[in-house]
Amino acid sequence: MSQSPPTPVWDLSPEEAAAKAAAARRAAGTWRRASVAQRAAALRELWRQLSARRAEAAAVIREETGKPHDEIELMEFGPAALLVHYFCDNAQRILSERPAWTPWFLLNKRAAVRRLPRGVIGVISPWNMPFLIPFGDSFCAMLAGNAVLLKPSEWTTRTALWLEEAAASTGLLPEGLLTVVAGRGGAGEGVVDASDLTLFTGSTATGRLVAQRAAAQLKPAILELGGKHPMIVCADAPLERAAAAAVWGSLANYGQVCVGVERIFVEAPAHDAFTAKVRARMAALEAGGGAQLGRFIYPPLLERVQAQLEDARKKGASVIGGEVLDRAGLRMSPALVLDATPDMAVMNEETFGPVLAVTKVGRPEEAVILANASAQGLAASVWSRDLDRAEAIASQLEAGMVGVNEPSSHYALGSLPFGGVKSSGMWRRHGDEGLLALTQAQSLIEHEWPADLPDPWWFPYEGRRTRLLARLLGLP
Numbered sequence: 001m002s003q004s005p006p007t008p009v010w011d012l013s014p015e016e017a018a019a020k021a022a023a024a025r026r027a028a029g030t031w032r033r034a035s036v037a038q039r040a041a042a043l044r045e046l047w048r049q050l051s052a053r054r055a056e057a058a059a060v061i062r063e064e065t066g067k068p069h070d071e072i073e074l075m076e077f078g079p080a081a082l083l084v085h086y087f088c089d090n091a092q093r094i095l096s097e098r099p100a101w102t103p104w105f106l107l108n109k110r111a112a113v114r115r116l117p118r119g120v121i122g123v124i125s126p127w128n129m130p131f132l133i134p135f136g137d138s139f140c141a142m143l144a145g146n147a148v149l150l151k152p153s154e155w156t157t158r159t160a161l162w163l164e165e166a167a168a169s170t171g172l173l174p175e176g177l178l179t180v181v182a183g184r185g186g187a188g189e190g191v192v193d194a195s196d197l198t199l200f201t202g203s204t205a206t207g208r209l210v211a212q213r214a215a216a217q218l219k220p221a222i223l224e225l226g227g228k229h230p231m232i233v234c235a236d237a238p239l240e241r242a243a244a245a246a247v248w249g250s251l252a253n254y255g256q257v258c259v260g261v262e263r264i265f266v267e268a269p270a271h272d273a274f275t276a277k278v279r280a281r282m283a284a285l286e287a288g289g290g291a292q293l294g295r296f297i298y299p300p301l302l303e304r305v306q307a308q309l310e311d312a313r314k315k316g317a318s319v320i321g322g323e324v325l326d327r328a329g330l331r332m333s334p335a336l337v338l339d340a341t342p343d344m345a346v347m348n349e350e351t352f353g354p355v356l357a358v359t360k361v362g363r364p365e366e367a368v369i370l371a372n373a374s375a376q377g378l379a380a381s382v383w384s385r386d387l388d389r390a391e392a393i394a395s396q397l398e399a400g401m402v403g404v405n406e407p408s409s410h411y412a413l414g415s416l417p418f419g420g421v422k423s424s425g426m427w428r429r430h431g432d433e434g435l436l437a438l439t440q441a442q443s444l445i446e447h448e449w450p451a452d453l454p455d456p457w458w459f460p461y462e463g464r465r466t467r468l469l470a471r472l473l474g475l476p
């Protein structure tokens with residue numbers, strides 16, 4: 001595997017990028033005239049046709065990322081299907097005009113909040129979910145009435161190009177409504193400049209650059225950034241499920257998941273039984289080979305994860321596994337890091353690889369302090385048979401998303417806002433608020449009757465009328 005992107009990458013010239021942005025804006029002008037119901041119907045049909053061709057997309061994803069077949073079905077297409085059905089069923093409710101309050105003496109006026117499309121949404125996405133994230137964000141942006149300029153990661157450009165071509169071939173969308181802007185980071189900057197709102201998913205470092213660039217133009221940016229999921233396993237946890245969740249949560253997608261489990265804090269009485277179950281499950285998984293575990297998608301990660309393991313060893317952790325299996329093929333054996341401490345890189349930097357790092361704690365309260373010590377606050381989970389206690393612990397965690405006996409399925413539930421606090425991001429995708437964020441609020445006041453009469457607070461001011469109005473307003 002070479003250390004440069006495996007797909008042909010080109011940086012569009014400024015003229016090419018401007019032409020794409022202009023086409024997207026024209027398409028936005030046409031699309032915004034469609035009703036929410038018409039948009040939902042078109043996008044539902046779009047999904048029906050795309051999902052029927054998903055074997056083609058899967059072949060491209062597999063080539064670009066090395067993901068196992070089942071993982072592509074379960075983590076790329078499955079959640080996409082749930083999002084399509086949820087949002088198409090609920091778009092009318094979320095996006096329809098809402099009546100707004102008026103005081104009793106303005107009953108002759110109607111107030112309402114309308115949701116209008118923003119225009120062009122820039123979707124900038126990473127390589128770890130090359131179909132799900134670009135598709136899911138573009139789909140929501142289009143459902144809300146916008147055109148999309150999609151900048152995929154340069155490592156997974158071909159998956160995005162497949163999406164663009166497959167969507168265009170359905171003939172369901174205005175030409176240019178979903179346009180891929182391929183290239184390196186500079187293409188992403190162009191997308192921020194050409195869009196009315198940027199929906200960015202990626203690292204915290206790049207997210208800061210995007211936020212600064214958008215802010216300088218007084219444009220909004222939704223930022224979905226890195227995470228460091230703390231999993232708190234209480235002494236009374238359902239250990240079999242917790243161990244299975246720790247292994248899946250850390251190793252699915254080869255650990256390259258923003259909400260993936262990165263730190264495991266286990267209450268002392270459960271520690272040995274929990275780690276024994278984890279070890280058994282890891283061994284069984286490795287025996288399953290390539291049908292279970294993929295590879296690193298982004299080549300520099302192999303060395304970065306190896307450096308984290310070396311740092312952990314030097315600082316006193318025992319590392320089980322973690323050997324490089326195939327440097328060119330970007331594969332290592334999954335690693336279990338025991339006795340991990342907060343000063344280790346594996347506990348305080350995003351790992352994004354097949355590593356489980358475990359710390360034994362005296363009490364769950366200690367785990368909460370350690371969990372919250374991270375700069376990241378994306379997903380977190382608490383494991384206990386006492387659901388009330390687990391929920392109480394979860395409410396103390398600084399995280400945008402929490403699970404109780406549940407690792408990280410939030411993305412698939414369109415009903416839930418998805419996003420993080422602290423350095424993990426700003427604003428949310430999904431949920432009512434995520435779809436609404438892709439629209440502008442337009443506040444309406446409509447004077448209904450009497451048609452010709454001016455309002456009493458207009459010119460000319462008259463002391464007697466002013467005093468009457470002041471009384472109506474409750475001014476003493």
Ligand code: NDP
Nearest residue numbers: 126127152153154184185188189202203206224225226258
């Ligand atoms: P990066 O931040 O490196 O890149 C993300 C995207 O931004 C890529 O398309 C990249 O293009 C583009 N980009 C790079 N520089 C700029 C710039 N200056 N302006 C605009 N766009 C730019 O992230 P990765 O691709 O490495 O993805 C991994 C990260 O994504 C992890 O931190 C992970 O946690 C996070 N992530 C967060 C999720 C969430 O929902 N919170 C979900 C999934 C991942 P190019 O690739 O061409 O450089």
